[in-house]
Amino acid sequence: MMNTETLFGSIADDSSTKDSMRITVIGAGEVGRAIAATLSDLHKVVIIERDQRIVEELTYAHDVLAVHGDGREIKTLQQARIEQADLVIACTDDDEVNTVICATAKLVSDAFTIARVRHRTLYETWDGHSDAFGVDHMICTNLLTSEAIFRISGLPSAREVDTFANGLVRMAAFEIGQDSPIIERAVHEIDSDNPLTFAAIFRDEELLIPSGETVIQSDDHIVVIGSTQAVENFASVISRSLRSQTDDIIIAGATKVGIQTAKLFEEHGYNPRLVEQNSENALAK
Template sequence: MRVTVAGAGAVGRSIAAELVEADHEVMLIERDLAQVEPEAVPQAEWVHADACELASLEEARLQGCDVVIAATGDDKVNLVVSLLAKTEFAVRRVVARVNDPRNEWLFTDAWGVDVAVSTPRMLAAMVEEAVSVGDLVRLLTLRQGTANLVEVTLPANTPLAGKAVREVPLPREAALVVILRGGRVIVPQADDPLEPGDEMMFVAGEDVEEEIQRVLKGEPA
């Protein structure tokens, strides 16, 4: 997969290094010459250019990319990069970094963003997930406003203990995608029994999150 990362600061470089390690073809675009250090991620292609300029993106052949990641420290830049990538170059997947949580509402498909990643929100979610048992925690928004990755840890007194996955009356707009149990990753099957302490992760629409919460607490839907 060919991936372009706009912004070669600490975040952009870290993303590029991880993608290169996973055998993806990566291009880093950075307008600040002082930040252009090819030795930092030598396997990546480095381009000294302004990712907000259409001509620069054309020269970098952005239309040949499968994914664009707008990872600069400026939300305005990330929005412009996302919009150009989606509307001018028809990039299939656009991921954008949100630096200021107050701007998160802007990072939608109207600006070409498929996935918005808010570091403050994710850190808060990780803290909440670490201390919350029995409560639903939103970990990540997928395709802004359409679906979320949410997590619930079943408490010791869960009424679902011993019940099979197929016996849990989840709403149609929710899918149980994985169960974490004692260091194991379980891809849930219909007859798998649930246990106290199970970390259950769902992909679900925001409008059914409360229903999932009620179902897992054994309350009537």
């Protein structure tokens, strides 16, 4: 499951540089509450929730205005003063409800709308027609999770992996073990083997900006940036193993995320095997 920082960290970063905004969050589940807790220190947050008990809890737990009601209904949105909202985030557990909420919000406000969905098909429909559903930005949590699994699987020794420029550039973080072949080697030596940029080294809770003469030590945490191939080559050196296209890929659990992950591997030329304990679910997939 993707955490809220992954889903909405960029919203918090962007909004922190602006004047205080009025943000309306519909759905006070785990994600909705986390968003409220993250943003309420800097912005005016309004939460709409159908469960009266949760509304009462939120009133005491966070510095937010909690409204009881259905976010699909105009009267509930008006009660939450949606016309004053700068940002609307629909994050209930129902994809269709979230899209309807955004469309309804657009009828009565000029707010920027964000919908959280799980199904890739709905996301792909919106992605192909970005003005669809009245949604300004859509986040597909299942797809984000599957993509994260796929990225990290290509770099087994990495702790974190991210991609840029449509996958042409990668940034990855590695922990250097005691038996790593790059220990006691200078950055310029390693860089000559793989054209990388060593962006940072975390050593004993201290951040170092490496130069070509910086020597790698055991237990260093290093962040590198480079082409996909260069980062993969570097990862194979650290882990002493080179992944090939014929490696066995087994995905346990035919959940929506499991199926989506298998599809991603297939799209990249792999032949994954999907294992499901429940025979009825396995046959249905």
